[in-house]
Amino acid sequence: MKAEPQIQGAALAALRGVHKRYGETVALNGLDLEVRPGELLSVLGPNGAGKSTAIALMLGLQEPTSGEVRLFGRSPRDLAARRGVGVMMQEVMLPDALRVHDLIAMTSAYYPDPLTLAETLALAGVEKLGPRPYAKLSGGQKRQVQFALAICGRPRLLFLDEPTTGLDINARETMWAAVRGLVTGGASIVLTTHYIEEAEALADRVVVMAKGRQVAEGTVEEMRKIVVRKRVDCVTATALAVIEAWPEVSAAAQTGRQVSITTIDAEAVVRRLLGADPALSDLEVRRAGLSEAFAELTAEATPETNQEAA
Amino acid sequence: MTLAATNPVPAMSLKRLIGAYFSDAKYESLRLFRTPAFSMPILAMPILFYSFFGVILNGKAGAVFANQMFVGWTVYGVMGPGLFGFGILVAVERNQGLLTFKRALPMPTGSYLTSKLMMAYVFAIVVMIMLVTAGLTMGHVTLAGAQLFRLAAVMSLGVFPACAVGLFIGCYAPASSAAAFANIVYLGMAFLSGLFFPISGVLKTIQPIWPTYHLAQLARASAGLPSQGSMPQHIAILAVMTLALTFAAARKLARTG
Numbered sequence: 001m002k003a004e005p006q007i008q009g010a011a012l013a014a015l016r017g018v019h020k021r022y023g024e025t026v027a028l029n030g031l032d033l034e035v036r037p038g039e040l041l042s043v044l045g046p047n048g049a050g051k052s053t054a055i056a057l058m059l060g061l062q063e064p065t066s067g068e069v070r071l072f073g074r075s076p077r078d079l080a081a082r083r084g085v086g087v088m089m090q091e092v093m094l095p096d097a098l099r100v101h102d103l104i105a106m107t108s109a110y111y112p113d114p115l116t117l118a119e120t121l122a123l124a125g126v127e128k129l130g131p132r133p134y135a136k137l138s139g140g141q142k143r144q145v146q147f148a149l150a151i152c153g154r155p156r157l158l159f160l161d162e163p164t165t166g167l168d169i170n171a172r173e174t175m176w177a178a179v180r181g182l183v184t185g186g187a188s189i190v191l192t193t194h195y196i197e198e199a200e201a202l203a204d205r206v207v208v209m210a211k212g213r214q215v216a217e218g219t220v221e222e223m224r225k226i227v228v229r230k231r232v233d234c235v236t237a238t239a240l241a242v243i244e245a246w247p248e249v250s251a252a253a254q255t256g257r258q259v260s261i262t263t264i265d266a267e268a269v270v271r272r273l274l275g276a277d278p279a280l281s282d283l284e285v286r287r288a289g290l291s292e293a294f295a296e297l298t299a300e301a302t303p304e305t306n307q308e309a310a
Numbered sequence: 311m312t313l314a315a316t317n318p319v320p321a322m323s324l325k326r327l328i329g330a331y332f333s334d335a336k337y338e339s340l341r342l343f344r345t346p347a348f349s350m351p352i353l354a355m356p357i358l359f360y361s362f363f364g365v366i367l368n369g370k371a372g373a374v375f376a377n378q379m380f381v382g383w384t385v386y387g388v389m390g391p392g393l394f395g396f397g398i399l400v401a402v403e404r405n406q407g408l409l410t411f412k413r414a415l416p417m418p419t420g421s422y423l424t425s426k427l428m429m430a431y432v433f434a435i436v437v438m439i440m441l442v443t444a445g446l447t448m449g450h451v452t453l454a455g456a457q458l459f460r461l462a463a464v465m466s467l468g469v470f471p472a473c474a475v476g477l478f479i480g481c482y483a484p485a486s487s488a489a490a491f492a493n494i495v496y497l498g499m500a501f502l503s504g505l506f507f508p509i510s511g512v513l514k515t516i517q518p519i520w521p522t523y524h525l526a527q528l529a530r531a532s533a534g535l536p537s538q539g540s541m542p543q544h545i546a547i548l549a550v551m552t553l554a555l556t557f558a559a560a561r562k563l564a565r566t567g
Contacts, residue, residue: 059414072319082416084319089414093406095337097344102337109333110416112322133344153416156319 010073011036012084012157012188013058018067020053020212027053028064029212035157040179040189042203044196044223049209051192052090055159058190059087072156083112086155088146090162096135100126100145103134104152111153123181124148125174140167147175151182158182158189164198176201199223230266230287234259236273236280246272258282327418334421335428342395342429352394352433356387357440363506365449374535376450381461381529382505384441385522388465389499391433392472393479394492395426400480400563401488427473434469438462453533460532464525471521471548474555475499481559524548 011034020028028050035041035058043051056062057069060076074081094103101117108114121127126144129137137145143166150158160179164172179202183189193199199206199220206223208216216223229250240254243261248269251262263269266285273280342348364379403409412422442458445451453461475495483491500506502513503520517523524544530537 061410061414079416079419080319080321082414083322085414085416087411087414089407089411091407092411093403093408094411095341095408097341098337102340106333106337107415109326109330110418112320112326 014070016068018064021065026212035188035190038186039204040183040202042199042206043192045209050212051209055161084156086150086153086158088150088160088163094134099131099133101130107149108152114153120148120152123178140171143167158187160191162192229262229264232261232266232269232285234280234283236277238276330418331421334425338425338429339432352390356383356437373452377535380445380449380451381533385505385526385529386500387437387441388434388468389472392430392469393476393496395430396473396476397479397492398489401483401485405485430469430473457533464528464532468525471552474552477559478555481562521551
């Protein structure tokens with residue numbers, strides 16, 4: 001893949017060489033990230049990777065320890081820049097004595113050219129919730145209303161931080177359809193998620209973060225290759241060094257007598273394992289989870305190779 | 311790599327900007343009227359206390375006393391919305407992430423605070439209307455229309471120091487104890503500042519630290535009742551207190567959100 005991605009037009013939001021420390025904790029460690037016009041960028045990564053911190057910086061909620069942050073070419077603290085932005089945060093408390101249409105009206109008032117109340121309700125798929133007090137909604141309905149608040153201002157750039165957590169399948173499909181519609185309409189979207197399926201369903205481009213840095217970047221297809229790796233566990237007498245030398249093995253580790261192997265071709269590895277040691281036991285093959293894929297990426301990534309996707 | 315120099319976002323018209331301030335004030339007031347834990351004590355306590363101490367217990371104590379009671383409970387009642395509206399809500403909202411969400415949104419600068427200020431006004435007006443109605447119908451209050459009008463003007467200034475004290479508490483007290491701090495300060499402002507009975511001894515020396523002491527003198531003077539000290543001085547002290555507390559709170563708010 002391209003080492004230096006070509007920029008299509010100017011970035012709507014950008015982080016350049018951003019470090020963010022909280023005391024001893026390093027949340028972002030030299031992150032470069034940009035959001036291009038009309039794209040749906042999905043930011044994947046395990047908890048603590050720095051996804052939410054990156055978003056908080058782009059929204060001007062926090063200042064970087066060092067590095068540059070730009071939103072529509074301005075400081076994110078600039079109100080004029082934030083008028084182009086909609087946001088759905090992971091955890092938010094809204095004034096829950098208000099009804100849904102009150103919340104939408106209150107939020108729409110901050111924007112120069114918002115959707116009408118009816119348009120917002122319809123786009124978010126919450127027409128029936130309008131007159132309900134926010135406090136009386138279920139967790140999933142609250143997420144849907146938060147999505148409505150994110151889109152009501154007709155944002156050019158929409159930040160969705162784990163938007164579908166806690167939603168049932170129908171609600172998730174409705175939200176996905178709305179997100180696709182917004183991208184078709186020319187909006188850019190930054191979506192953080194734990195779910196690879198969500199990125200697969202929506203994203204044009206995927207950035208994988210770990211430990212405050214970008215460890216991989218590419219199309220959904222390229223990212224999928226990382227996640228189709230399988231995990232093979234067994235107890236075997238075969239030496240770890242021998243296993244590591246097999247071409248199908250991308251990584252291997254030993255804990256006590258237990259060997260864990262990561263591979264794209266599990267069948268070939270199992271054949272070799274049984275050939276080398278017919279007495280092996282506790283054989284188990286499973287699809288590597290996203291978090292395992294991320295963990296490997298983190299372990300594999302050195303500062304020099306962090307542009308490589310797979 | 312070039313960062314976008316242009317802003318594709320349409321400009322906000324002045325009309326919409328002013329509309330945003332009023333919308334915030336409207337929904338801030340609306341949600342608090344709909345929150346009984348807030349609106350019941352703020353609206354009901356002054357009128358209940360006044361009815362009990364000012365009307366029932368002092369029915370035959372004479373016009374001057376009736377007027378003093380009325381003015382005292384008016385000062386008490388008008389201070390409540392600002393003190394609790396800012397004191398408890400700012401502390402809780404800083405903690406809950408509502409403030410974080412609003413700071414991420416293009417909420418106009420200052421709208422968070424002005425919406426609470428306007429909310430405090432709306433509540434203070436309701437409290438004042440209830441007290442005036444009770445005072446004139448049951449409390450033997452003999453203030454003339456002009457005196458009541460001047461009292462209302464003084465009270466409308468009194469909302470500011472109340473909000474400043476509340477804002478200071480809200481910015482420095484942890485969410486879990488902000489209500490306790492606000493209540494203690496409210497009690498001090500009510501009973502140690504001489505709103506209802508004369509203060510003596512050490513408490514008299516520290517009486518001027520309470521904004522309600524200065525506000526009460528202004529209120530009494532405006533209603534034609536005996537008062538202490540110089541009125542310009544009371545106004546100056548209240549202004550300095552308000553600005554100092556607001557400044558200290560705004561610094562904290564800007565630093566930590």
